[in-house]
Amino acid sequence: MNEPAPIRLAPKQAAPDKPAPDKPAPSRPATEFRYAVNVTPKPGILDPQGRAVEQSLPHLGLSGISAVRVGRRIELTVAAAAEAEARAIVDQLARELLSNPLIEVYGIELLGATSSTTSAGYPSPATDLESGAR
């Protein structure tokens, strides 16, 4: 099976053999922001997975639980000069690829931030985002 081609979303992620032209210059101060994108079925949309979970609850002897919705959580690291800039990238990714706005809604959570000039702390370095700088 072939590896899927990289998805083209701005800003472009560099393919291993050809650097993307709009990649930030190495000298630019960058911080790595760690995000979670939570994607769930839109309110009102039938969620058969949520319903299946809900129907299993009596088998566990649990009661009082309702409105179960099953979604998806995607965590990722973005290198950018500022949080607003990073968030705009995540928002575009979430809107165009990670969710389908017809049937899903998403929320973006900032999990942490680390200056890329230091290796300490959370998150762990995302080598594939800034491979040229290492």
Next chain:
Amino acid sequence: MSVRVGVVVFPGSNRDADALYALELAGAEPVRLWHESADLQGVAAIVLPGGFAYGDYLRAGAIARFSPAMRAVSAFAAAGGLVLGICNGFQVLAEAGLVPGALLRNRSLRFVCRQVTIAPERLDTPFTHLIGERRPLRMPVAHGEGCYYADEATLDALERDGQVLFRYVHDDGRPALDPDDPANPNGSLRGIAGVMNAAGNVAGLMPHPETAVEALLGSDDGLLIIRSLVESAAGRLAAGSVATGHAGGPLEAGAR
């Protein structure tokens, strides 16, 4: 000279060979189009085949949408070119916004693989005109995410504008409008099995006409749909009225 019709092959496509075979049976010259290429090789129509493009990761069709071939297909469709998406191809078209709505997980949560009966709502389209009269057609479905969804306002608009192309029906032709009707294999709203875009040149359906092309396969009803597509493409080509997928880049094609 037979008309060239392309079949886009994604990593994970598995009904591409069936589509190529059915197109040939319908009198076309089938052309394999690789997902990494934006060159549509001068085809007069395009089929997006069934399968699991890019492993169906994230959502079925979500990642295929961003492939170079799909960007070219979008431009081809915008220029009026005929595009038929079958099963996973329908999911790709819906994700790309080329047809309205979305395909959700089957209401049963089960992968459904069986013969179904559908009926065309329209007999005057490039995809159905050879069916002749409205009658039930037998062909298989094989999918886990085929539950057609659009909001109520969109569904009303689709009905009003004649964009509902196929519905699941009982053998006597009675439509399976209720999502829980046993003749509705996946819980599709209003029994919708296939839709068209507003311009009427892009269509998608969950059942597999390309695997119902010979009596030996249990039905040859699907060939009527494939032949409709092929003859429409040939007719448009002869009339010189359509853009073919020739051309360098997808963006140039779209700008014409």
